[in-house]
Each structure stands twice: as C-alpha cells, then as structure tokens.
Amino acid sequence: MLKTALVFVSKRKLSFSKVKYLSPTANPQPQEKIQSFRSVEHDPLKHTYNHVGQFYNISKEDRNHLFNYGGLPKTYLTQAKTFNETCVMIRQPTIDVIECLKNIDYAKPAVRFVIYGKKGSGKSLSMAHILHYANRSNFLVVHVPWVGNWMRRCQEVSNSDTKEGFINLNVDAAAWLLHFKTQNSHLLEKEDLKIAQDYVWSKREKTEKGSPLLDIVNHGINRIKFASDCVVIIADEIKKLSNSGVCKTLVAIDGFNAFFYPNTRVFTEKKEKVHPHKVVITEAFLNLTKNDWKNSAVIVTVDEIAVAEEDQISHMPRYLLGKEGFEHLDPFVPIPMENYNQKEFKSVMDYYRDRRWITPYPGQDEEVSALSANNPYNLIKVCAPL
Amino acid sequence: MILRNLDKKCLLKTLERQFANNYATVTEAAKESREEFKALNLKHVKGQVVQKRAPRKLDVLPPRSKQMATDQDWGNVWPGPRTFHPSTVPLPIRQGYVEKGAPPDKYANAELMKIPNFLHLTPPIIKRQCEALKQFCTPWPKNLNTQEKLIENFPIEVTTSNYCLSSPSIRNPLARIVTLTIKVSSLSLKGAMDKFLRLVGERYNEKTDILTIVADRCPLRKQNYEYAMYLLTAVYHESLKVEPWENLKSEADMEYYNWEKNASKKSIEQIFGKPVEEIPNSKMYAEAVSNLMNEGESDYTIAKYGEAVRTLLNLPKTA
Numbered sequence: 001m002l003k004t005a006l007v008f009v010s011k012r013k014l015s016f017s018k019v020k021y022l023s024p025t026a027n028p029q030p031q032e033k034i035q036s037f038r039s040v041e042h043d044p045l046k047h048t049y050n051h052v053g054q055f056y057n058i059s060k061e062d063r064n065h066l067f068n069y070g071g072l073p074k075t076y077l078t079q080a081k082t083f084n085e086t087c088v089m090i091r092q093p094t095i096d097v098i099e100c101l102k103n104i105d106y107a108k109p110a111v112r113f114v115i116y117g118k119k120g121s122g123k124s125l126s127m128a129h130i131l132h133y134a135n136r137s138n139f140l141v142v143h144v145p146w147v148g149n150w151m152r153r154c155q156e157v158s159n160s161d162t163k164e165g166f167i168n169l170n171v172d173a174a175a176w177l178l179h180f181k182t183q184n185s186h187l188l189e190k191e192d193l194k195i196a197q198d199y200v201w202s203k204r205e206k207t208e209k210g211s212p213l214l215d216i217v218n219h220g221i222n223r224i225k226f227a228s229d230c231v232v233i234i235a236d237e238i239k240k241l242s243n244s245g246v247c248k249t250l251v252a253i254d255g256f257n258a259f260f261y262p263n264t265r266v267f268t269e270k271k272e273k274v275h276p277h278k279v280v281i282t283e284a285f286l287n288l289t290k291n292d293w294k295n296s297a298v299i300v301t302v303d304e305i306a307v308a309e310e311d312q313i314s315h316m317p318r319y320l321l322g323k324e325g326f327e328h329l330d331p332f333v334p335i336p337m338e339n340y341n342q343k344e345f346k347s348v349m350d351y352y353r354d355r356r357w358i359t360p361y362p363g364q365d366e367e368v369s370a371l372s373a374n375n376p377y378n379l380i381k382v383c384a385p386l
Numbered sequence: 387m388i389l390r391n392l393d394k395k396c397l398l399k400t401l402e403r404q405f406a407n408n409y410a411t412v413t414e415a416a417k418e419s420r421e422e423f424k425a426l427n428l429k430h431v432k433g434q435v436v437q438k439r440a441p442r443k444l445d446v447l448p449p450r451s452k453q454m455a456t457d458q459d460w461g462n463v464w465p466g467p468r469t470f471h472p473s474t475v476p477l478p479i480r481q482g483y484v485e486k487g488a489p490p491d492k493y494a495n496a497e498l499m500k501i502p503n504f505l506h507l508t509p510p511i512i513k514r515q516c517e518a519l520k521q522f523c524t525p526w527p528k529n530l531n532t533q534e535k536l537i538e539n540f541p542i543e544v545t546t547s548n549y550c551l552s553s554p555s556i557r558n559p560l561a562r563i564v565t566l567t568i569k570v571s572s573l574s575l576k577g578a579m580d581k582f583l584r585l586v587g588e589r590y591n592e593k594t595d596i597l598t599i600v601a602d603r604c605p606l607r608k609q610n611y612e613y614a615m616y617l618l619t620a621v622y623h624e625s626l627k628v629e630p631w632e633n634l635k636s637e638a639d640m641e642y643y644n645w646e647k648n649a650s651k652k653s654i655e656q657i658f659g660k661p662v663e664e665i666p667n668s669k670m671y672a673e674a675v676s677n678l679m680n681e682g683e684s685d686y687t688i689a690k691y692g693e694a695v696r697t698l699l700n701l702p703k704t705a
Contacts, residue, residue: 100701109657111699291657316683327649331657331671333701334692336685 035354037347039090044133047090047098053343055087055351058132066128066135069179070145071254073124075380083355089344093335094126098133100333101297106248109291112329114256115301116317117337120377123301124254126337130299131183131252139250139297140193141183142238142288144176147258148306151276152265159268162229166280167266173227173281177220180234188214192246195237201226213237228280235284242295249296251288256300257317259286260325261307289329300329339374348379358386449473461511467550468506470498475505541572544614546607563602564610566618570597575625580641582625643679645672654698671698 039054041047047056058066063086072080080086097113104111115123124146134141155171181188193213200206201223207215213234220230242249258264259276266274276282289298302320304312313319317334318326340348349365352358368386372378450473454463463474472492480489482497492498530536545565549558570590575582583590590597601614637647645651651662651672658665662672674694678687696703 096704103702105700108699111701291653314683316688318678318683318688327653330650330653330675331695331698333695333699334688336688 035350037350037354038087043136044098044129045136047095047133049092049095049099051090052092052095053089053341053347055089055347058086058088058128060086062132062135065185066131066141066143066183068182069175070149071124071128071131071143075377076125079380083357087351088125088129088132089122089347090129091122091126091337091344093337094129097126097130097299097335101130101133101137101250104297106295106297109294110251110296110298112289112291112298112300112332113335114317114321114329114332115299115335115337116315116320118315118339118375119304120375121337121339122376123303123337125376127252127254127299127301131250134250134252135183138187138248140187140238140242140247142180142235142249142251143183144253144255144285145179146306147253147255147285148303150266150279150281151258151261152306152308154266157266157268157274158225160228160280161225163280166278167268167274168225168228168280169266170224170227173231174221174224176281177217177227177230177234181214181217181221187247188212188217193241195233196240199233213241231281232284232287235288239288239293239296243293245295247295251285251296251298251300253285253289253298253300255303255306256285256289257302257320257322257325258306260322260328261311263308263311286328340376340379341374345369345374345379348376352383358383451476460508461506461514464505466506467502470501470503470505472498537569538572541568542618543567544611546611562605562607562610563600564607564614566599566601566611566614568597568618570595573622575622577628578625582621585621585625643676645676648675650675665698667694667697670694 037053037055039047039051039056041051042056042059044056072086093115097115100111100113115126117123131141131143150169150172154169155175156169158168158170160166160168187193191212194210195207195213195216196209198206198209199216201219205219205223207219216230216233216237220227220234238247238249241247259282262273262275264274264276264279266276266279268274277286289300302315302317304315304320307320317332321329346365349358349368353360358364364386368379368382372382454476470492472495475492477492479492479498481492481495481501482490484490490497530539543566545567546563547561549561551558570579570582573582586597589599597618599614599617601610601617604610604613640647654665654668654671655662662668671694674687674691678691681687693703695701
C-alpha cells in the first residue's frame with residue numbers, strides 16, 4: 001500500500017516539470033477585471049473622498065522603504081503575506097487628515113492630530129496610509145511604530161551618563177534610529193540636512209557643526225551607548241532645520257499616550273518603576289510634538305493597548321492622555337476612527353472573496369457583520385477560519 | 387299461610403272501597419260547614435284570643451334635601467367642616483363599588499362619610515369670607531407686582547402647616563415643622579459660593595438654585611423658625627470666612643475647569659502670538675474646551691472640540 005503511494009507521488013512530481021500554483025491567489029492572473037472594492041488610484045497623493053471604502057496597493061518598494069522595521073500591525077502583516085499584496089483600505093478619517101495636511105499653512109506652528117478609536121478599529125493602518133502619503137510628498141518622516149514597545153516591552157535599560165537620574169533604552173533607541181534612517185534614506189542622503197552645532201561625545205569622538213544629520217544617526221547606530229542622546233539631538237536638529245525651511249517634517253507616533261502613562265514596565269537596577277518622563281528618548285518626542293516650530297505636522301494615535309490592562313477603561317483621548325498629555329497636545333484635532341460602515345464592510349468582504357480567503361455562502365455578510373460587530377480586527381479573526 | 391294472606395288481601399280491598407265511599411260523602415259535607423271548624427286548642431287555654439293591633443304607620447318626613455329651596459344660602463346649610471350627611475346635601479352622589487350594578491347611593495353610605503369634604507368651602511362662601519376678612523388687611527404694595535420683584539425683595543420663604551382635626555387635642559405635632567427656602571443667588575456669595583454649597587450639602591438644589599432648610603427639632607413652631615433663621619445666618623457668615631491656607635489652592639484643587647486659568651489659553655496665545663481677545667474664534671474654542679473638561683468626554687463634546695479647533699486653526703471641515 002505504502003509502496004504504491006510513493007510510486008504515485010514520484011510520478012506526479014515527474015509529470016509537472018513547470019512551477020505549479022496551488023491556488024488561484026498565488027497564480028497571477030493576467031486579465032484585470034474592474035472591481036468596485038479596488039481603487040484605480042494607487043498613489044496616496046491623489047486619494048480623495050471618492051475613494052473611501054476602496055483598497056489601494058502599497059508597492060513592494062514603498063513597503064520595504066517605510067515599514068521594514070515596523071509600522072504595520074502583526075495580524076495585518078500575516079494577512080498581507082497570505083494575499084501576496086499589501087492592500088490598505090482608504091478610509092474617511094485618513095482622507096480627512098490628508099486633506100488637512102494639504103491645506104495646512106506650514107508657516108504657522110505645527111498642527112497636531114490625535115487619532116483615537118476603539119481597539120482594532122484601524123488607527124495604525126490609517127497612520128500607515130498617512131505615512132505613505134507623507135513619504136510621497138517628500139516629508140521628512142519621524143515615525144514611532146509603537147511607543148508601547150519602549151515603555152512596556154523595552155529591550156535593555158541603563159542609566160544615562162549625560163542626564164542625572166534618567167534612563168537610556170539603548171537597543172530600542174538604536175532600532176528606532178535604524179528605522180528613521182531607512183524611512184528617510186532618500187532625504188538624508190541629500191546634502192542640505194546639516195547640523196547646527198558641535199556635539200562632543202567623548203574625548204575622541206566628536207561631530208562637528210555642518211556635518212550631515214546622517215552622521216549623528218549612524219553614530220547612534222554604531223555606538224549604542226549614545227543612541228538615546230542621538231535621538232534627542234536629532235529631534236532638536238530636525239526642529240531647527242524645519243524652522244529654517246530646509247525640510248518639511250511629519251511626526252507620526254503610534255500609541256502616544258504611553259509617554260504619559262506612569263505605570264511603565266521600565267525598571268531601574270534597583271527594580272524601581274521609571275516614569276516615562278525619566279526616559280531620555282521621551283524628551284525627544286515630547287519636544288517634537290510641541291507646537292513651537294513650523295513646517296511640520298504632528299499625527300499621534302492614542303490607544304488603549306498602550307496602557308496596562310486594568311486601566312483600559314475608555315478609548316477617549318482626554319482619558320488616555322491624562323491632564324498633562326492633553327495640555328501638552330492642546331489644541332489638537334481629534335480624528336475618530338470608527339468601525340466599518342456598510343459600504344466598507346461590503347468592500348472588505350468582496351476583497352476577501354476575491355482573494356479566495358473565505359468561501360461565499362448565502363447570508364454570509366450579515367452573519368459575519370453581526371459576529372464581528374463590524375470591527376476591523378474582529379473581522380480578521382472571524383474570517384480566518386471561514 | 388298462603389290462604390291467610392289471600393284472606394287479608396280480600397279484607398283490605400273491601401275496606402278500601404268503603405273508605406273511598408265515606409270520604410266522598412264527608413268532603414261534600416265539610417265544604418258546607420267550613421266556618422264552624424274549630425281551631426286546635428292543645429294547651430286548653432281558656433278565654434278569648436285577643437286580636438293583635440295592626441302597627442300604626444309613622445309619618446316620616448321626606449329628606450331635608452328634597453324640601454330645600456333652589457335659591458337658598460348654602461353657607462347657612464353647611465357652615466363649617468362636617469362629615470357628609472346624605473339628607474342635607476341635595477346632590478345625587480354615589481360612591482363605592484359593588485360587583486354588579488351601580489355604585490351605592492348617598493344614603494347610609496360609609497364611603498362618603500369617610501372621605502373629607504369641602505362642602506363648606508364653595509366658591510361664593512370663600513368669596514364672602516374673604517370680603518369679611520378684607521377689613522383686617524392692608525393693601526398689597528403697588529410696586530411689588532411681579533413674581534421677580536417679590537423674590538428679589540423677599541427672598542426667604544417660610545412654610546408651615548396647620549392641621550384641623552377632630553380629636554381630644556387640637557395640637558398636631560406636625561404643625562411645629564418649619565421649612566425655609568431661599569434662592570441662593572440672592573445671598574450674593576461670590577467667592578464664598580463653593581464653601582457655602584459644601585456646608586449646606588444636599589439641602590441645595592442645583593437645578594432651581596434653591597436652598598431648603600427644614601427645622602423640626604424644637605417642640606414649638608416659633609423655636610423652629612428661629613432655629614432655621616439662625617442656621618441660615620450661621621452658614622452665610624461661616625462661608626464668608628477666609629482661612630489663611632485657602633490662598634494655597636492651586637489649579638489641581640479646582641472643582642471645575644476654568645479655561646482662563648489653564649494651560650489651554652496660554653498655548654493658543656503662544657500659537658497666535660497675541661492675546662486671546664484678538665484671536666478670531668477663540669471664544670468658541672474656549673467654550674468647547676471647558677465643555678469637554680467639565681461635562682466629561684463623549685463623542686459629542688469631542689466632536690465639538692474638533693470643530694472648534696478646526697475653525698481656530700483654519701483647517702477644512704470633515705466631510
């Protein structure tokens with residue numbers, strides 16, 4: 001019995017010498033059908049309210065450029081890998097922000113946007129879409145994929161040498177510098193981003209005035225000990241450069257409320273809890289989210305997941321930011337991220353069916369809509385076994 | 387045995403026939419002499435049986451209500467509070483419940499007697515009594531013609547209750563209770579309002595701005611009234627006191643969000659580089675922030691805040 005089976009298998013192998021696609025998804029189909037859920041416009045610069053509810057494709061190069069070191073949620077990434085394309089839905093709040101970014105008077109102080117919404121409503125993906133837009137329109141992007149990674153799951157902790165009583169997150173800061181470098185590689189290579197003062201790191205190490213910003217980034221990556229200080233310096237230099245009109249900057253921070261949440265999981269050597277304001281890199285990003293500079297825009301998300309589970313009471317920005325955080329950002333433009341509406345939901349389901357991710361059956365949309373309560377994250381979970 | 391029985395049967399039959407004949411003749415005779423039939427006198431009572439006299443019917447007067455003149459003075463018929471009396475009230479009143487049929491009428495109706503009535507307070511009687519009392523009254527002040535003026539000049543309102551009851555004592559313990567109400571805005575407590583409200587606690591109604599003090603601890607009404615007035619005076623003066631440590635009150639101790647004193651004002655002044663009064667739409671923004679902070683966060687207040695920020699910073703509105 002076993003023997004015959006083996007023979008059969010070997011025969012099959014022999015008979016298909018070419019590559020065989022196991023599913024139609026993996027098999028690229030030449031003819032393009034007009035599909036209502038797919039946007040014809042894949043350039044975020046040209047997205048308008050007319051495209052709301054449709055999916056657009058982030059090209060592989062752009063994705064590797066922007067989100068190589070984080071920025072897309074894990075669940076979404078797995079799905080993107082399965083579908084063999086990175087399609088993001090164009091959603092109303094995102095377009096709202098992009099429209100605002102197009103209309104901002106950049107000679108005035110930075111406008112702050114706060115994206116808020118329930119868990120899994122698509123805040124981070126909306127942020128990714130905005131980042132894509134910013135990247136295309138030549139913004140210098142200062143992007144923090146998830147502040148929670150620093151305050152709640154930090155890699156390595158050491159006392160700061162430069163600031164008494166402060167804490168360095170060396171590995172995380174260096175990782176961020178790398179992320180920053182990849183995202184802005186095309187801009188950093190230009191000559192005009194130069195630093196405005198000398199920085200002396202140690203007796204032998206020194207970065208002189210007028211050297212490119214990239215030097216500091218590289219220094220932080222190579223000398224992990226100084227990574228946190230580099231982040232602070234870069235933030236400061238970016239502000240100066242933007243103020244002088246050399247570059248336009250977009251600050252995008254996901255899970256911003258973690259900077260104001262005292263119950264962190266960062267501990268000193270004596271196992272004392274560290275307040276986020278006692279972490280060196282916090283200073284850099286609080287500095288960047290102030291409104292005392294121009295040629296810039298700030299987009300942050302506030303998320304329940306960035307705080308400890310016992311404090312996940314409300315998803316509203318005032319609660320999550322606290323008094324201090326609210327005063328720091330005020331006046332900001334609140335951008336609510338809602339669950340899918342009818343049109344968006346239909347679009348997602350059509351997309352899943354097109355990808356052969358779910359097997360259609362009558363009454364499917366209604367049932368899945370009720371089960372997932374139209375929440376994007378829940379929908380992914382509900383559709384996974386279908 | 388059988389023979390004997392047969393004989394008996396024959397005998398009975400003949401007897402039966404005889405009795406039938408006799409009965410027929412007797413009934414004929416009895417019909418003629420019925421009047422002479424004697425009454426059965428078992429106890430052998432001597433003398434004649436006395437005939438009972440038929441009871442004399444009393445001449446009952448019709449109820450008074452049926453004799454009343456239509457233009458009578460009702461105040462004289464029913465001058466004071468009194469339990470319902472069916473023949474005095476010329477009204478076809480019914481009260482009560484029976485399973486089938488109409489409610490019982492007014493005669494012998496305990497239900498009607500139980501409930502209090504106001505038959506002594508008909509509108510013409512009240513009018514008449516008021517006319518009679520007028521000679522003891524002074525005229526109403528001419529300038530005090532609106533409710534607002536009344537509250538402004540006489541902010542304190544004292545309420546007591548009198549009880550009218552039929553019992554050995556005319557005193558009612560509830561009559562001692564004195565209720566004092568006052569509109570707090572008439573006290574002109576500017577800085578001391580917060581302390582005043584903390585002192586009076588739940589006696590203050592936020593919706594109507596009325597403070598209510600109920601005094602019932604003393605046995606007499608006068609004492610209670612004086613105690614209520616004392617309480618009001620004491621609370622007022624106590625709240626006006628300023629302790630030295632009160633100057634240490636900081637922003638975090640405030641019980642409500644005051645936009646003028648907060649970072650929000652400073653930050654928009656910093657953005658525009660000029661004082662708040664010169665910034666267009668700053669008032670709307672200030673209102674939105676205060677609402678968000680004081681009323682708490684909700685989709686509505688956040689949306690209002692967002693709108694205000696967009697108009698302040700001149701950003702396009704949401705589609």
